[in-house]
Every structure is written in C-alpha cells, then in structure tokens.
Amino acid sequence: MQVTDKVSQNLLYATQEVFANLQNSWQKAFEPRDFTLAIKDYENQPIDVSVQMDVDEFYNLLFDRMEAQIDSITDRNTFRTLYGGQLVQQVKSRECDHVSEREEPFSAIQCDIKGKQTLQDSLKAYVEGEIMDGGENETLLKRFTNAANTSQTTNIHVQAAIDMLMQ
Secondary structure, eight states: OOOOOOTTHHHHHHHHHHHHHHHEHOOOOOHHHHHHHOOOOTSSSSSSTTTTOHHHHHHHHHHHHHHTTTTHHHHHHHHHTTTTTEEEEEEESSSSSSSEEEEEEOOOOOOOOOSSSSSSHHHHHHHHOEESSSSSGGHTTTTOOGGGGEEEEEEEEEEHHHHHHHH
C-alpha cells in the first residue's frame, strides 16, 4: 500500500516511519511523537497519551483511523483481510444434518486468558461448542426438533493471514 499524500494519510505515513526506524535503525529507542499525534480520537483531536485506554478501545480506534486513510478499495480489503477474518457461528442439530451458519467479519477476538496456559488454550476455549437448552436461546432453537440436542460452535477463518505467514 502506497502513501500518496503525507497530509491526508498522516497516520499511515507515521506508521510506516515507526516500522522503518525499528527495522533499519541502530538506535535503542525511537520517539513515536509524530505517530501519536497522527492518531485522532472520535472528535478528531490527537489522542491524549496520558489517558489510559483499554487495548480493545485503542485497537479499534487505531485501525478505524488507518482504514479511513486508505484510498483504494482493493487496499482497504487487503487491510481487512490481513488484520481480520470471518467468525462463523454454527448451530447444529444433533438429531439431523441441519446446520445453520452466520458469518461476521472480525478484527479482534476477546477470549478468556484467565486460567489458560497458552494463547492456543484460550482460542480452543473460544471455539468450543456448547449445548443449547432453551432459555435465552429458545427463539433460535425453534428451528430444530430437539433443543436439548443442539450445539453452537464458533469457527475462526483467517486464511489470508496464514497464507502470508507461510510465504
């Protein structure tokens, strides 16, 4: 992705500058002042670096702002593919072959890490199936013949990122 205008694409330019310095400099540290000034909050003001944001809030703000500065639709789609994927929510009847699927794009996954040894353990817990038994699931379960024998699972599709890592 090419930065064509350093003014309108200042966050993208500053991000490239950070990574170029980290990759090519012999310095032990890099001052990211231009990068932090380029990140605008939802009122279009530079973020206040003295105010702590949770990681999900910062990630969403940063990637929303970066995506907004990408000119080409092709580059924007590539950006989404590299930093996201598709979650596929599946509801399966254990009585017949019927499967209901719903896809939704994601750029971050919130998984439990407490009590988990590794990231893989967290992701396994995230995608584990669960038996659905009425209650708040009742409307969803009306499609199936036996609610007690219905399960819900989540699949994570991130093929583009995996393909890039394997090159």
